[in-house]
Every structure is written in structure tokens, then in C-alpha cells.
Amino acid sequence: MSPERAASLLGVLALADRLKQVERRGRVVLADGSTRRENSAEHSWHLALCALLLQPEVAAEVDLGRVLAMAAVHDLVEIEAGDTFAYDEAGRATQAEREAAAAEIVFGALPPDLGPWLRALWEEFEAGETAEARFAMACDRLEGFLQNVLSGGISWRASGVTKAATLGRMGPAMAADPAFAVLIGQLYDRAEAAGMLAR
DSSP states (O other), X not given: OOHHHHHHHHHHHHHHHGGXXXXXXXXXXXXXXXXXXXXHHHHHHHHHHHHHHHGGGSSSOOOHHHHHHHHHHTTTTHHHHOOOXXXXXXXXXXXXXXXXXXXXXXXXXXXXXXXXXXXXXXXXXXXXXXXXXXXXXXXXXXXXXXXXXXXXXXXXHHHTOBHHHHHHHHHHHHHHOHHHXXXXXXXXXXXXXXXXXXX
């Protein structure tokens, strides 16, 4: 590896490290019972673990390596665009435009052989047309829902999120495969039993 290539790869990793600074609305419960906001890098790791564990459980044949690659890059645009809370209607109205502009910056900053490859993975995830993208999307939504349940629904309660609102988001994930329907169904049971979602 040339010194120039090494510097280029280190630059990519330094850029990606900024994802650790992007806070999400989901909360992480700490050992002492306090909470803090989850960051997008933690979310991406948890999504990847979800994919690793669930790939044997789903009926569709998916290329796990491709799914894990999508998990690693799917939120890189948040380095520039920030995270958009799933139930923030105003934020979601401008999300695609903001993230497309961020993609130009983030993927454009990468070396010419890496930027287009990583951008193509991000675009595949966003389009949701391949089996891998649909599986990755279902894992993404499952992870966010799980994080909310694990924290007692703190961000849902703070925003007055209703079950109906979550069904609009979780429906595609539940429809992706019966395994997701079972897992998400159990999370709904927990959320409802604890009164985490507004009526």
C-alpha cells in the first residue's frame, strides 16, 4: 500500500468517525438507570448485529456481506444532514433533499474508487428494491423500535408518539418477513403493557 493510499483510507475512517457525534432521539439506559441519547454509530452497529442474528431466520436469500456493508454506510449522510426523528413530520418533509445534498459532500470527499461504491450501497438501501435492502431496512426499523422499548419509550412519550404513528413506520418492516412480524409484535406487546405509546 502506498503512503498516499494509506492516507486516503485513514481519511475515510476519520470522516466516518464523525458518525459517533450524531445523536438520535432514542435513549440508551446506563447501568445506574440514567439515560443518554444513542448515537448513529451505535445504531449502525446494533443494526449490523440484528442482521447477523436474523439472516438465518428469514425466508429470503440475502447476501449477508452486502447487508452488513449497507448497515455500515446507511447513515453516513447524517454526518452532514443530522439524524431525522422518525416521527418528526417537518423534518421528514425535507429529509430526502437534505440527505441527497449530504451524500454529495460525504461520498464526494472519499477517494474516487471508494466514494461511488459506498454511495451505491447507500442508494440501494434508500431505494429498498433489492432483497438485501428490504432486509436491512427491516433490521434498521426493528433496531430503532427496540431501542425505544428498552428505554421505556422515553422519546415516544416526550413526542406524544401514538401506536398508529408507529404502525405506519413499522408496517413495511413487519411485512418484510414473518420473523420480523413476530419480533416486532412482541415489542408492541411490551410497549402497550407498559403504556409507552400515546393513544
